[in-house]
Amino acid sequence: MKLFKTSAFMIMFPILMASCAMPEAPTRNALVYGISRYDVNVPATSYPNLTWTDDDADSMSSLLFNSGWNVTEGIANSELNSENLVASKETIMSDIENLKGFDGIVLFYYSGHGSRINGESTIIPYGTVSNPSQWIRVSELYAKFELEGLDHVIIILDSCHSGGFVQDGATSDAIPDVYGTRDAYGNISYRWFIDSLGATINSYIHYSGGSNFVSISAAGAGELSYESSAFGTGHGIFTYFMLQSATDPESDFNGDGLVTSTELFAYCAAKIDATWNSENYQNYEYVDGKKIYADYLPHLSGTPREFALWETK
Amino acid sequence: MRIKLIAAIALSSLCIPLFAGPAISPYVAATGGVAVTAETDYDTFVTLPAASAAASVQAGVVIGDGLWSAMLQGGQSYQAATAFTADWYRYRGFYSLNLATGPRLQLEYFDVYLLGGFMLARYDLSFSYFFFPYLEPGVSMPVLALGDHFSLDLGVSVPVHLRADSFSAGLRAVVTVSYNETQKPLPWTGTGE
Numbered sequence: 001m002k003l004f005k006t007s008a009f010m011i012m013f014p015i016l017m018a019s020c021a022m023p024e025a026p027t028r029n030a031l032v033y034g035i036s037r038y039d040v041n042v043p044a045t046s047y048p049n050l051t052w053t054d055d056d057a058d059s060m061s062s063l064l065f066n067s068g069w070n071v072t073e074g075i076a077n078s079e080l081n082s083e084n085l086v087a088s089k090e091t092i093m094s095d096i097e098n099l100k101g102f103d104g105i106v107l108f109y110y111s112g113h114g115s116r117i118n119g120e121s122t123i124i125p126y127g128t129v130s131n132p133s134q135w136i137r138v139s140e141l142y143a144k145f146e147l148e149g150l151d152h153v154i155i156i157l158d159s160c161h162s163g164g165f166v167q168d169g170a171t172s173d174a175i176p177d178v179y180g181t182r183d184a185y186g187n188i189s190y191r192w193f194i195d196s197l198g199a200t201i202n203s204y205i206h207y208s209g210g211s212n213f214v215s216i217s218a219a220g221a222g223e224l225s226y227e228s229s230a231f232g233t234g235h236g237i238f239t240y241f242m243l244q245s246a247t248d249p250e251s252d253f254n255g256d257g258l259v260t261s262t263e264l265f266a267y268c269a270a271k272i273d274a275t276w277n278s279e280n281y282q283n284y285e286y287v288d289g290k291k292i293y294a295d296y297l298p299h300l301s302g303t304p305r306e307f308a309l310w311e312t313k
Numbered sequence: 314m315r316i317k318l319i320a321a322i323a324l325s326s327l328c329i330p331l332f333a334g335p336a337i338s339p340y341v342a343a344t345g346g347v348a349v350t351a352e353t354d355y356d357t358f359v360t361l362p363a364a365s366a367a368a369s370v371q372a373g374v375v376i377g378d379g380l381w382s383a384m385l386q387g388g389q390s391y392q393a394a395t396a397f398t399a400d401w402y403r404y405r406g407f408y409s410l411n412l413a414t415g416p417r418l419q420l421e422y423f424d425v426y427l428l429g430g431f432m433l434a435r436y437d438l439s440f441s442y443f444f445f446p447y448l449e450p451g452v453s454m455p456v457l458a459l460g461d462h463f464s465l466d467l468g469v470s471v472p473v474h475l476r477a478d479s480f481s482a483g484l485r486a487v488v489t490v491s492y493n494e495t496q497k498p499l500p501w502t503g504t505g506e
Contacts, residue, residue, distance in 0.1 A: 023399045105401060152400055170477035174440035188440060193410060197433055200444035205315050207477040212352060212360075253438060254394075262405060266438035302441045304352055304479040305360070305402045306394070 022258070022308075027104035030069040031095050032061045035076040035087045035112035038129045048113065048129045052227045056111035056158060056239040063246055067310035069107065072098075076126040087112075089125040089134055093144060100148040105307060107154045108141075111236050114159030114225075121164025121221055123157060138165050142211050154261060154307055155215040158236040160224040162217035163299045170207040171302030172199040177222040180293040181281050212303050214261045216268075219296040224285060226276065226294065238298060241271040247313050258308045265300035272297065318475060322429045322446050326414040329383040336378035338493050342371045344470065346485030348392055350404040353480045363395035363403055367472075367483055369411075378495065380419060384426055387412045392481070394437065404479065409434035413449065422500040424466075425452050432474070445476040453487060455497040464497045465490055 034057020038048040045051070054077035061073045072095050076084035085091060099106060113124040115135065122135035145153050157165055163177060174196065180186035190196045218225035218238035231240035245251035245259050251267040252259060259267075277295035284293045344367075351362035373386030387410075394406035413430025428449040435442045453468025466489040474481035 022397055023401070026400050028401075152402065168441070171436070171441040171443040174442060190442065193433065193435070193442075196435075196442035197444065200433060200442050201319075204444045204477050205319070207315075210478075212478075260403075262436070262438050300439050300441065302436075302443070304350070304404050304476070306405050308397060308401045308403075 022256075025068055027102075028069045028107065029099055029102060029104060030061075030064045030071045030107040030109065031074075031092070031099075032057050032064065032071055032109045033074045033087045033092060033112065033125075034058065034060075034110075035084075035124075035126050037077050037079070037084055038113065038124070038126065040079055040081050040084070050112065050227065052229075052234040053111040053158070053236060055234060056227075056236045057109070059235070059243050060109050060111075060239065063243055063310065064107065064109075067246070081127075084126045087126040089128055089136060092125055092136070096144050096148055096150075099150060102148075102150060103152075105152045105154065106145070106150050107156065107309075108145075109156045109158075111158040111239055114157065114161045116161050116164065116221070119164075121161045123159055123162070123165075141165070142213065145213065146211070151212075152307070153213040154309070155213055156217075156242070157215070158218040158225055158239045160219060161221055162225065163220035163222070164217075166215045166217045166221075166299040166301050167210055167213075167303075168203065169210050169212075169302035170203055172196055172203045173299065173302065175220065175297050175299055177220040178292060179220055179223065179297040180295045182284075182293045182295075183223075186293070212305065213301070214303055214305060214307055215301045216261060216265050217299045220299055222287070223292055223296045224287065224294070225296060226280075228276070231275075237272055237276050238268055241268040244271070245312070246310055249312060252312045257311055259310055259312055260306045260308050262300065262306040264309060265298055269298050315477065318446055319431075322431070322448075325429055329385070329414045329416065332377060332381040332383040332416040336376070336382075336494055338375040338378070338491050340373055340375065340489050340491035342373070342386075342388075342487055342489040344369045344371070344485040344487045346483055348472070348474075348481045348483030350395055350479055350481040352478060360402075361398045361400070363398050365393045365395035365404065365406065367392040367485065369485075371411075375417060375491070378419075378493070382417045382419060383414065384417050384428060385414050386428060386430075390432070405439075406437040407434045407443075408437070411447070413447070415449075422498065423452055423454050424468075426450070443476070445474055447475060448473045451487060453489060455499055458496055458499060459490070461496060462492050462494065463490060464493060466497075 036054035074086035076087035128134035174189040227236045280294040348367045352360040369390035371388030376383040395404040409432040411432045413428040415428035417426040449472040451470030453466040455464045457465040468487040
């Protein structure tokens with residue numbers, strides 16, 4: 001009996017010791033951008049303008065500020081071109097540059113149009129909607145953060161094709177670039193765990209360093225993300241559930257009072273699938289001449305790390 | 314480098330029959346302990362290390378009952394998310410399946426072994442799967458005879474995970490129940506009774 005007690009203690013003691021107290025929050029800076037007014041020369045409700053992306057950014061700013069982040073905000077929703085320049089490419093890049101050498105955590109959030117150029121995903125700053133050469137590409141955004149010596153970066157994008165900003169690293173992502181029950185190859189890969197063996201060996205062999213930024217996208221690289229009046233007072237659906245995570249205990253999977261980047265992804269993915277996807281999986285649009293159904297899922301980077309984002313209230 | 318590592322472990326496993334003998338002793342084992350993880354490019358550690366709990370259940374066979382024998386083991390493991398670092402990040406927890414082989418040296422009262430194999434893992438709360446080789450040296454000692462053929466062993470092992478983007482090393486307590494044609498001698502009695 002004594003031996004069994006000794007054995008159990010040897011196994012459980014390290015597990016108990018691993019539950020360490022949370023350190024004091026480091027300095028955290030958030031760059032938050034939302035663009036609803038892309039063209040002041042057309043009505044607010046006309047393309048290329050969006051409806052709730054400015055509200056997304058405004059609400060995210062509030063959430064982050066109330067969670068202890070220092071927030072720099074750039075929201076383009078004005079009738080005046082000059083006021084919208086806070087979300088121009090120059091301003092975005094300058095805001096990143098202003099954090100040069102900062103060794104705390106940086107969160108970059110964007111809600112607006114996204115697209116692809118030659119297969120590379122982009123986000124579209126204010127003033128560039130008709131000039132694709134000025135869109136911010138994946139490589140450009142990552143390079144900017146690295147150039148400014150920023151090591152702890154979280155990128156969260158609520159835009160179409162944003163999955164291209166999510167790097168798998170040494171992992172294989174089972175969610176396809178175009179997720180959907182009616183899209184070709186749209187189902188989650190790897191019905192059985194072992195099904196991932198070939199792809200994961202390939203990922204292991206070909207991993208070449210890559211970025212260690214944590215990135216979460218609203219949708220895959222090949223699909224659209226959506227906004228709707230049916231979610232709160234009107235939001236991007238992904239952003240809506242991000243905002244909900246701060247007050248919904250379901251988002252805190254391990255009950256430690258914190259929402260991590262991984263928990264945020266899992267919560268949003270589950271909620272989008274249960275709500276928007278269940279009602280819209282039969283709807284579709286044409287993207288680059290290809291029929292893409294409206295159901296979609298967020299993506300999470302394959303980095304070993306995850307960050308604590310905010311506390312649950 | 315990684316291809317060579319996979320090849321080295323895979324080829325080493327082909328040599329394991331050299332250590333084998335005619336006897337087969339199946340066993341089941343449970344392990345628990347701590348692991349320390351940090352990101353690395355295998356030139357330097359690029360992030361702060363952090364500790365977590367880890368546990369596994371394993372099943373295997375020892376082939377041979379002489380001084381040297383061969384081990385073949387498979388199972389499933391769970392490594393919890395680490396504690397948070399001062400920069401409010403931690404390393405993600407993951408579940409994995411593993412398969413390993415290795416030689417075992419049976420001393421009078423101790424067994425010393427070196428397992429080498431591979432893990433197929435998935436990060437918690439995600440759809441991110443990954444693969445990596447691992448090594449696990451260990452030592453165990455029978456502490457209790459259970460009947461004429463079964464024994465309870467206690468030991469420690471040091472699993473080393475050679476992930477592509479990070480490195481983990483741990484210390485685990487190992488509890489094993491094995492079946493042996495000939496009962497193992499206990500250190501304090503010198504007999505199997």
